[in-house]
Amino acid sequence: MAYELYYWDGIQGRGEFVRLALEEAQADYVDVARQSGPAMGTGAMLDLMKSKREPHIPFAPPFLKDGELIVSHVANILSYLGPKLGLAPEDEKLRCVANGLQLTITDLVAEVHDTHHPIATSLYYEDQKEAAKARSAAFISERIPKFLGYFEQVLQQNPEGPNHIVGDALSYVDLSLFQVIEGLRYAFPKAMKAYAADYPGLIALHDAVTGRPNITAYLQSDRRLAFNEDGIFRHYPELDLAP
Amino acid sequence: MAYELYYWDGIQGRGEFVRLALEEAQADYVDVARQSGPAMGTGAMLDLMKSKREPHIPFAPPFLKDGELIVSHVANILSYLGPKLGLAPEDEKLRCVANGLQLTITDLVAEVHDTHHPIATSLYYEDQKEAAKARSAAFISERIPKFLGYFEQVLQQNPEGPNHIVGDALSYVDLSLFQVIEGLRYAFPKAMKAYAADYPGLIALHDAVTGRPNITAYLQSDRRLAFNEDGIFRHYPELDLAP
Incomplete structure (x- = not known):
């Protein structure tokens, strides 16, 4: 399943640090706020942030959704993705x-x-x-x-x-x-x-x-x-x- | 071996978030800059930050030394210590x-x-x-x-x-x-x-x-x-x- 990256449309901003890792590794990902269609776009991102049902809502973009898990903050996302993408030290x-x-x-x-x-x-x-x-x-x-x-x-x-x-x-x-x-x-x-x-x-x-x-x-x-x-x-x- | 916490003497500051975890867990630790003696005190902290020999110098206090490893930034220190101190989720x-x-x-x-x-x-x-x-x-x-x-x-x-x-x-x-x-x-x-x-x-x-x-x-x-x-x-x- 593709990683879902959530970040403000129209800017590099903090999301760019995550995009660079996904792009270098040629990972399968969707830049959700920049897509249109069901459950896509900035509205979908804001819905997730305001959700009363999600167990672990993020404070702010960027955040990454990997299946049910929402990982927030650039350093946390990269620490999570790094080993999976071959972009973190082995040790x-x-x-x-x-x-x-x-x-x-x-x-x-x-x-x-x-x-x-x-x-x-x-x-x-x-x-x-x-x-x-x-x-x-x-x-x-x-x-x-x-x-x-x-x-x-x-x-x-x-x-x-x-x-x-x-x-x-x-x-x-x-x-x-x-x-x-x-x-x-x-x-x-x-x-x-x-x-x-x-x-x-x-x-x-x-x-x-x-x-x-x-x-x-x-x-x-x-x-x-x-x-x-x-x-x-x-x-x-x-x-x-x-x- | 005791954990060594390095932080500015005289203030709670960012170091306090680490101290609270160490104290709750009754961990063995030394608050280096607040001690006197060989390799203690603020001078020892600054020497470490400016070291030309250390492979991984920290940008700023607080940092934690666990044996040879230096862990910098509060969230990184707590992410490192949490499981060891029984203060992080199992999952x-x-x-x-x-x-x-x-x-x-x-x-x-x-x-x-x-x-x-x-x-x-x-x-x-x-x-x-x-x-x-x-x-x-x-x-x-x-x-x-x-x-x-x-x-x-x-x-x-x-x-x-x-x-x-x-x-x-x-x-x-x-x-x-x-x-x-x-x-x-x-x-x-x-x-x-x-x-x-x-x-x-x-x-x-x-x-x-x-x-x-x-x-x-x-x-x-x-x-x-x-x-x-x-x-x-x-x-x-x-x-x-x-x-």
């Missing part, structure tokens, strides 16, 4: 390390969201633009180097070599790091251009993922949505500064 | 549900942090007080009801009954929900007083956890630090509003 301890790295990516993604929504998710960007400028400036000067510097160090200290963030083979964490670089380059091109030389391992990993046949095919397909200003990574020129 | 699928719930708590805790630090972690609260007021107002009116309403619904829809958030026995997620209620009451007493009647299941769960012998003993011990204005849950009267 249980390294799986734990992979999950810790993915949760650091989760934190980074939440901070990216808050660069354009520092006050309230319910307000328009335009109504919190001044705070967004202040938060973005701090994000660019302090947080990008802290997060990317950390991932670069982990990559360089990987006992199996710097081609992968954990273990000796591609994992879902590598795919997520590709998306982090893609997203940061889209949102903050000036900042990322200035930082380009500082994270050679991460950039090499990003390029290696881009060149994988299943990923290349996915990026060229219409299943890959373009970045836009409704997603997590948004490009507002006034928030992008050279550090 | 693998329910463990996945527990992890999803814990990650929703993680998101809530990050939002609590940002009520007093909406612009930058590196700035003093006093230097972002106006943005903090706006963010706290939105947090109280929109986010507290969204999160607590969600947990209340999950509790009431638990097929095993509303005494536990998942499964038919106490889990680390129940302990974390206790801490969420404790923390919100400390930080936003006016708001939480106004919301008191809306979440009867959560309040009953909180009270049941408080009355567990190991938790009662812990709360009365000097291992339990008081809430303060260096932690995640901070009480600034100007941020606390009746919704």
Whole structure:
């Protein structure tokens, strides 16, 4: 039975981290909110979230349905799917390390969201633009180097070599790091251009993922949505500064 | 060998979610940064984070060391410890549900942090007080009801009954929900007083956890630090509003 991925239609957002793993593994999946038909579409997703009968409703998209089981949160979905898709380390301890790295990516993604929504998710960007400028400036000067510097160090200290963030083979964490670089380059091109030389391992990993046949095919397909200003990574020129 | 918990000295913070599980289970553990002696104290924690030799350095505290393995992030630590401490469901699928719930708590805790630090972690609260007021107002009116309403619904829809958030026995997620209620009451007493009647299941769960012998003993011990204005849950009267 196909995996059912539930995520907001029209944006890459947090769902993209899951899509990349499913696409790399050529898994059978349905992107439910983007389909029409019975039990499909955004309405079906919202019905499931509001259900009074489901034993385990999710707080927010993305979530994955595998038969009766609903798995919520990106890191939890990837931790669940990783071994099934051949995208997690064999060793249980390294799986734990992979999950810790993915949760650091989760934190980074939440901070990216808050660069354009520092006050309230319910307000328009335009109504919190001044705070967004202040938060973005701090994000660019302090947080990008802290997060990317950390991932670069982990990559360089990987006992199996710097081609992968954990273990000796591609994992879902590598795919997520590709998306982090893609997203940061889209949102903050000036900042990322200035930082380009500082994270050679991460950039090499990003390029290696881009060149994988299943990923290349996915990026060229219409299943890959373009970045836009409704997603997590948004490009507002006034928030992008050279550090 | 004792578990080694690494977290900032002087605050409950994110480390408290791990402490509660270790204390409930009467596990053998060392709160490293709060001890003095060789390889103890905050210096030992920072050395480990900055290590050029460790294969898997953590991004931030809290992290747990179990022998050679370093496990980072609260939800990852609890997912790792839960089965060992008898504080996770037996069923693998329910463990996945527990992890999803814990990650929703993680998101809530990050939002609590940002009520007093909406612009930058590196700035003093006093230097972002106006943005903090706006963010706290939105947090109280929109986010507290969204999160607590969600947990209340999950509790009431638990097929095993509303005494536990998942499964038919106490889990680390129940302990974390206790801490969420404790923390919100400390930080936003006016708001939480106004919301008191809306979440009867959560309040009953909180009270049941408080009355567990190991938790009662812990709360009365000097291992339990008081809430303060260096932690995640901070009480600034100007941020606390009746919704």
